[in-house]
Amino acid sequence: MGTPLAERLRPQHLDELIGQSHLIGKGAVLRRMIDSGRIPSIILWGPPGVGKTTLANIIANTLNAPFYKLSAINSGVKDVREVIDKAKNNRFFESAAPILFIDEIHRFSKSQQDSLLNAVETGIVTLIGATTENPSFEVIRPLLSRCQVYVLKPLEKKELEQLLNRALTEDIILKERKIEIKETDALFRFSGGDARKLLNILDLTISSDSVGDEAIVITDKMVTERLQENPAAYDKGGEMHYDIISAFIKSIRGSDPDAAVYWLARMVAGGEDPKFIARRLVISAAEDIGLANPNALLLANACFDTLQKIGWPEGRIVLAETTIYLAASPKSNSSYMAIENAMAKVEQTGNLPVPLHLRNAPTSLMKELNYGKEYKYAHDYENNFIKQEYLPKGLKNSRFWEPQSNPAESKMNDLMRKLWGNKK
Structure with missing residues (x-):
């Protein structure tokens, strides 16, 4: 069986990588670091098929650095230490620090992650970790604090179109065949923003037809039927x-x-x-x-x-x-919507100053500047409540939490109305 299409089209240079312009586009943060020839230890967080492994390879090639790769699925502490020992031997003979790429780093245990700490901290290796899971949950805090985390995004429709065009015009096999893409909805829907999945689906769809002079016309119906016949073909690596x-x-x-x-x-x-x-x-x-x-x-x-x-x-x-x-529980997304609304207001208004009466005054100078002077301590008042403004100037009477219609929140809302009147 020949090399899969996704592997044949794997980018070798930054300019060939489709997507992630917020990180590697002109003037973007990661692009500037790579162009400067120095990068910190980083963790690439994103869904499958968005270029985490490819980007790690490109970084190593661009920096001309020794490249070591481990998979967290089948590597232990012993493997990590062996790679670090090799990196130590190469460290002083290379222009750039050796790069250690760990795929699925979220699967590393605490002890495995601990074994990386000293090498990362002392610069024996530059760590590039790839994860589909939130690193805040899966990477130990000491290691996370020594790495920059960059979020990779699923490919958008225009990027999938660009990838599809590249496959048809640049791939050594497909460019020799007569292929017409009549419809793309199914291709893009089943790929879900995953570049590798899109190429696997295209590969499957085309390989199902015998090679010949007759044109292959790809339609939504054709793609759907081929995938139903081969349910695992577009789910490589457990992406389902x-x-x-x-x-x-x-x-x-x-x-x-x-x-x-x-x-x-x-x-x-x-x-x-x-x-x-x-x-x-x-x-x-x-x-x-x-x-x-x-x-x-x-x-x-x-x-x-x-x-x-x-x-x-x-x-x-x-x-x-x-x-x-x-x-089976009653549902409410009011908390989710409240933080979304508040975050949108923060983005719109920036860092508004904390009102003076809400500030702490641990020093005499702060007291002289009226920090905390007019603050009213709620527990000194009837029902442990006193009306005063808690939002920054300019946001008075802003509402972020909108209680929904369920018994629990109705009770909360009744209390807010009783305390605040029409303000809440």
Whole structure:
């Protein structure tokens, strides 16, 4: 079997990499570092197929640095130490520090990550970690503090179109064939912003036709039929778990416990990381159930903790209990919307000064400047409440939290109206 299309088209230089212009476009932060010949240790965070591994290879080639690669799936502490020893031997014979690329660094245990610390801190290696998971949860704090985190984004439609055109005009095999792309909706929908997946789908669709002089006309129907015949072809590397976790969370949000527990079973049967599922349950409890049932967040956190204590396979029962509870709970996204609204206002208004009466006054100079002078201590007043302004000047009477129609939030809203009147 020949080299896959995605591998044949793997970019070798920055200018060939499609997407991520916010990082590697002209004047962008990572582009400037690479062009200067020096980069710090970094973690590339993003979904599959957006160029994390490719970018690491390009950085090493551009900097002319020794390049070591480990996969967190099949590497242990011993492997890490062996690579670091090799890097030490090369360190003083090369112009640039050796680069250690760790794919799926989120799968490294604490001890494995600990073994990297000294080498990263002393500059024996420049670490490039790739992860599809939030590094704040999966990378230990000491290592995270020594790295810059850059977020890679799924490819947009115009970038997928650019990649598709490159495949048809530059690939050594496809450019010799008569291929007409009549429709692209299915190609782009199934790829989901994943460059590798798009090329795999294209490869599958075209390879299903015999080589000949007759033109291949690619339509949405053709792509859909080919993928149904080969359900695993566009899910290399277990990437379908992003589709299934999406269905799982949407089933919880839609208050369908049967569908939610079905998608949970699909993940359990597929060998999904239980912590990955538990984290999504915690997020769902806050984002989708929220103040309508605050106990949901407590249960989701208890689920996460319990998984660590009892392990697998009994942990699947805890996940099922939490999943059904969240799906059957009343729903509210008012907390999510409140922080979104507040963040939008912060972006619009910038860093407004804290009102003087809300500032602490630990020094005599601050007291002379009236820091905290007119602050009213709520507990000194009836019902532990006194009306005063807590927002910066210019944002008076701004509303960010809009309570939704459920018993819990209605009760909160009644209290706010009683205390604040029409202001809240």
